Amino acid sequence: MQQVLSYIQKHQNDFLNNLNECLRIPSISVSPSHVSDVARCADFLAQRLKEMGMKRVEIFPTKRHPIVYAEWLEAPGHPTVLVYGHYDVQPVDPLNEWVKPPFEPDIRGGRLYARGSVDDKGQVYIHLSALEAYFRTWGRLPLNVKVLIEGEEEIGSPSLKNFLKEQKNLLKADEVIISDTPMLDREVPSICYGLRGLCYMEIHVSGSSQDLHSGMWGGTVENPVHVLAGILSKLKDKNGRILIPGFYKDVYPLSKTERRMLARLPASEKKLLKVTGSLKFTGEKGFSTLERMWARPTLDVNGIFGGFSGEGSKTIIPAKVGAKVSMRLVPDQDPDKIASAFKKHVEKISPLTVNVKVIKHHGSRAFLERLNHPIFEVAKRALEKAFGKKAHFIREGGSIPFVRTISDILKKPCVLLGFGLPDENAHAPNERLDLVNFFKGIEGMAYFYGDLAKWKV
Amino acid sequence: MQQVLSYIQKHQNDFLNNLNECLRIPSISVSPSHVSDVARCADFLAQRLKEMGMKRVEIFPTKRHPIVYAEWLEAPGHPTVLVYGHYDVQPVDPLNEWVKPPFEPDIRGGRLYARGSVDDKGQVYIHLSALEAYFRTWGRLPLNVKVLIEGEEEIGSPSLKNFLKEQKNLLKADEVIISDTPMLDREVPSICYGLRGLCYMEIHVSGSSQDLHSGMWGGTVENPVHVLAGILSKLKDKNGRILIPGFYKDVYPLSKTERRMLARLPASEKKLLKVTGSLKFTGEKGFSTLERMWARPTLDVNGIFGGFSGEGSKTIIPAKVGAKVSMRLVPDQDPDKIASAFKKHVEKISPLTVNVKVIKHHGSRAFLERLNHPIFEVAKRALEKAFGKKAHFIREGGSIPFVRTISDILKKPCVLLGFGLPDENAHAPNERLDLVNFFKGIEGMAYFYGDLAKWKV
Numbered sequence: 066m067q068q069v070l071s072y073i074q075k076h077q078n079d080f081l082n083n084l085n086e087c088l089r090i091p092s093i094s095v096s097p098s099h100v101s102d103v104a105r106c107a108d109f110l111a112q113r114l115k116e117m118g119m120k121r122v123e124i125f126p127t128k129r130h131p132i133v134y135a136e137w138l139e140a141p142g143h144p145t146v147l148v149y150g151h152y153d154v155q156p157v158d159p160l161n162e163w164v165k166p167p168f169e170p171d172i173r174g175g176r177l178y179a180r181g182s183v184d185d186k187g188q189v190y191i192h193l194s195a196l197e198a199y200f201r202t203w204g205r206l207p208l209n210v211k212v213l214i215e216g217e218e219e220i221g222s223p224s225l226k227n228f229l230k231e232q233k234n235l236l237k238a239d240e241v242i243i244s245d246t247p248m249l250d251r252e253v254p255s256i257c258y259g260l261r262g263l264c265y266m267e268i269h270v271s272g273s274s275q276d277l278h279s280g281m282w283g284g285t286v287e288n289p290v291h292v293l294a295g296i297l298s299k300l301k302d303k304n305g306r307i308l309i310p311g312f313y314k315d316v317y318p319l320s321k322t323e324r325r326m327l328a329r330l331p332a333s334e335k336k337l338l339k340v341t342g343s344l345k346f347t348g349e350k351g352f353s354t355l356e357r358m359w360a361r362p363t364l365d366v367n368g369i370f371g372g373f374s375g376e377g378s379k380t381i382i383p384a385k386v387g388a389k390v391s392m393r394l395v396p397d398q399d400p401d402k403i404a405s406a407f408k409k410h411v412e413k414i415s416p417l418t419v420n421v422k423v424i425k426h427h428g429s430r431a432f433l434e435r436l437n438h439p440i441f442e443v444a445k446r447a448l449e450k451a452f453g454k455k456a457h458f459i460r461e462g463g464s465i466p467f468v469r470t471i472s473d474i475l476k477k478p479c480v481l482l483g484f485g486l487p488d489e490n491a492h493a494p495n496e497r498l499d500l501v502n503f504f505k506g507i508e509g510m511a512y513f514y515g516d517l518a519k520w521k522v
Numbered sequence: 523m524q525q526v527l528s529y530i531q532k533h534q535n536d537f538l539n540n541l542n543e544c545l546r547i548p549s550i551s552v553s554p555s556h557v558s559d560v561a562r563c564a565d566f567l568a569q570r571l572k573e574m575g576m577k578r579v580e581i582f583p584t585k586r587h588p589i590v591y592a593e594w595l596e597a598p599g600h601p602t603v604l605v606y607g608h609y610d611v612q613p614v615d616p617l618n619e620w621v622k623p624p625f626e627p628d629i630r631g632g633r634l635y636a637r638g639s640v641d642d643k644g645q646v647y648i649h650l651s652a653l654e655a656y657f658r659t660w661g662r663l664p665l666n667v668k669v670l671i672e673g674e675e676e677i678g679s680p681s682l683k684n685f686l687k688e689q690k691n692l693l694k695a696d697e698v699i700i701s702d703t704p705m706l707d708r709e710v711p712s713i714c715y716g717l718r719g720l721c722y723m724e725i726h727v728s729g730s731s732q733d734l735h736s737g738m739w740g741g742t743v744e745n746p747v748h749v750l751a752g753i754l755s756k757l758k759d760k761n762g763r764i765l766i767p768g769f770y771k772d773v774y775p776l777s778k779t780e781r782r783m784l785a786r787l788p789a790s791e792k793k794l795l796k797v798t799g800s801l802k803f804t805g806e807k808g809f810s811t812l813e814r815m816w817a818r819p820t821l822d823v824n825g826i827f828g829g830f831s832g833e834g835s836k837t838i839i840p841a842k843v844g845a846k847v848s849m850r851l852v853p854d855q856d857p858d859k860i861a862s863a864f865k866k867h868v869e870k871i872s873p874l875t876v877n878v879k880v881i882k883h884h885g886s887r888a889f890l891e892r893l894n895h896p897i898f899e900v901a902k903r904a905l906e907k908a909f910g911k912k913a914h915f916i917r918e919g920g921s922i923p924f925v926r927t928i929s930d931i932l933k934k935p936c937v938l939l940g941f942g943l944p945d946e947n948a949h950a951p952n953e954r955l956d957l958v959n960f961f962k963g964i965e966g967m968a969y970f971y972g973d974l975a976k977w978k979v
Contacts, residue, residue: 284820342731418801
């Protein structure tokens with residue numbers, strides 16, 4: 066083990082250079098103009114896995130972006146872990162807010178800046194680097210490893226469900242390890258046991274057949290923006306409760322025990338608020354900030370667009386307006402049921418003077434792991450050894466559709482070991498990864514794989 | 523007179539070619555990147571006025587876009603008219619909805635398509651062509667004419683007020699003629715005696731310091747889009763009444779006589795509705811469509827923008843969102859007072875969880891002429907001779923800041939002789955001008971100038 070750790074310490078620069086090569090590929094999965102970049106990134110990763118020593122490296126095509134798979138199964142009698150990550154990234158707009166171009170990795174103040182640095186290429190490379198350290202020192206891995214890196218996470222993993230079902234045998238494992246979540250805070254190594262689900266919708270309201278002169282027609286026709294504003298303002302009440310009938314019906318309530326546990330976490334609301342740059346925290350009444358963040362469903366407009374948005378003024382009544390609206394779900398809300406309820410509610414509160422169209426983008430169920438499985442203790446100790454700090458169990462407000470799907474299919478524990486920080490701008494300009502967490506993360510994963518190997522299967 | 527009319531009929535093609543040259547100049551006044559095009563258009567018009575025979579052609583610079591002035595004052599004992607128009611045009615987005623490029627004039631189905639064709643270059647050229655016909659046949663004009671063509675109408679004429687005050691003597695006239703309004707309908711020559719005013723505002727709501735991951739933070743911070751939707755939905759009630767305190771205080775009421783007159787106009791609601799492409803007319807309760815369109819104040823969102831608006835999905839809580847909101851005013855509403863009341867109301871209904879900024883763009887007062895001045899009869903007969911149809915007195919929902927300002931300064935009658943049609947997409951893609959109206963308009967103005975010359979001054 067000492068060999069592995071000292072290899073990791075000596076090769077930090079190499080690990081970083083490898084990651085940077087991957088970060089230079091603009092693998093934006095949502096953008097039709099980046100399809101070939103996404104494919105190039107899959108090829109690049111497959112090559113990397115082969116060079117490292119993984120076997121049966123394969124690229125599985127899907128309807129949109131390929132899945133990269135690799136395995137090394139030469140440790141009979143030891144457990145098999147399935148490691149999941151994604152190599153696709155979010156769009157980069159607003160581009161002018163980036164200090165350096167998003168696909169030219171840049172180190173400033175101990176942080177690596179690039180789109181994908183924390184979400185999720187950097188975290189994928191924590192695992193690849195830990196595995197490489199074993200290959201280069203021991204010539205083998207301490208346990209059996211399967212690696213799955215998908216290219217559609219940022220668009221809701223549309224191909225993954227079928228792939229997991231079809232490849233159930235290929236993916237069979239004793240545990241699933243995912244690194245795509247943030248730590249609670251700097252120097253607070255964290256193991257995540259819950260994720261929220263997602264239901265992503267879009268509303269289009271159209272009135273006239275084209276933009277109208279607001280002088281000539283103002284006062285005579287319905288303005289679609291006013292209709293949309295009315296719809297959006299009827300989705301939540303002043304206490305932050307979502308007004309869609311049936312929305313809370315399947316919500317799994319928070320237990321007293323868990324509420325106590327969450328209340329005791331070393332989370333500083335002041336620090337968290339500073340990360341957001343908001344004036345104050347707010348939201349559904351009756352729940353703490355962490356509870357609202359992790360264990361309560363929410364609804365947010367992700368974007369709104371219609372009419373004139375340039376400098377100065379243009380006197381039109383916009384012909385149409387649209388909004389992206391997404392809901393974060395908790396167990397046991399069903400994204401399909403929620404999408405239908407949303408559509409029904411929006412249609413019900415829409416006036417007959419305009420055309421309202423509700424589109425469903427994608428959805429995923431929330432995930433909640435039983436904390437009593439012993440693998441959580443192994444993970445906790447591994448992180449504590451690497452970071453030299455007490456590790457904590459947390460939940461996460463985001464969604465990783467893979468986790469719930471693989472958990473349902475394999476019925477094996479899924480452990481989320483995250484190395485991002487809440488202020489690292491995943492999905493925003495100037496995304497970054499703390500380099501201490503990157504290097505400690507590699508050590509932590511080396512400990513974790515080593516300790517897990519000692520288990521009987 | 524017959525000479526003049528036959529010249530007009532023989533030179534239709536030349537008039538059209540002259541106009542097309544002007545339409546090819548993209549004089550978009552709101553766009554900082556078109557400043558030199560706007561200046562080029564002013565030079566072009568000055569050249570045209572000189573060639574035609576006008577005297578003292580001058581370009582007056584302003585802080586933004588120049589004013590073109592020309593005069594011919596060699597008809598002592600005859601009245602002096604001041605003719606107003608504007609050579610600046612609206613922006614062209616959405617560009618992809620134009621059948622042909624907006625600055626390449628194109629004739630299809632008897633209509634001339636181009637940005638500025640109806641608003642207002644085409645109408646300016648109706649006057650220039652009528653005057654040219656006099657110069658080319660009589661070698662002089664029948665009365666004294668001053669021409670003022672500004673380049674800032676589409677941005678609210680910010681420089682015009684001071685210019686009119688400073689140049690009060692230069693601009694002195696017995697009547698003011700403006701062609702920048704639509705006819706009530708095809709084959710309904712119309713004389714407009716009222717315009718609405720304008721108060722153009724912008725609201726910015728900002729929450730977090732940058733876009734946040736909606737999974738990580740959803741449920742904890744205020745979403746600026748929800749706040750803005752709430753604000754917008756509190757600006758009007760379900761009966762279309764504007765909820766800004768004091769908004770209706772100075773509204774000049776519609777008289778019974780005028781309501782009867784408006785009700786008798788040959789306006790087809792069905793035809794008007796078809797122009798808009800809307801499902802139905804709607805608006806403030808208790809008023810007819812024409813009353814709401816011309817004589818009642820309104821409030822419309824002209825554009826809204828914030829967060830992700832691309833294809834597919836992006837899971838963010840937008841850091842900021844904005845909306846352009848403008849109000850059409852009627853006599854005797856004061857745009858400055860209305861702007862203050864708007865700002866106060868928006869600030870009052872804004873929560874403390876976000877920063878709300880209200881910006882005033884520009885404003886202008888409404889205009890209402892006394893219909894009993896005899897010049898209206900002269901105008902009516904001139905139009906009836908040219909069009910061979912009964913002419914009508916109408917109001918207009920749009921705003922021409924010049925009219926109210928010059929009316930206040932000169933205290934002389936302002937007559938709005940419009941040759942546009944309501945469905946000609948002023949301010950929208952595929953703006954066009956009916957060629958019959960263009961040519962009849964030239965004849966109508968020739969009659970008008972000839973008849974007006976017979977007056978004693």
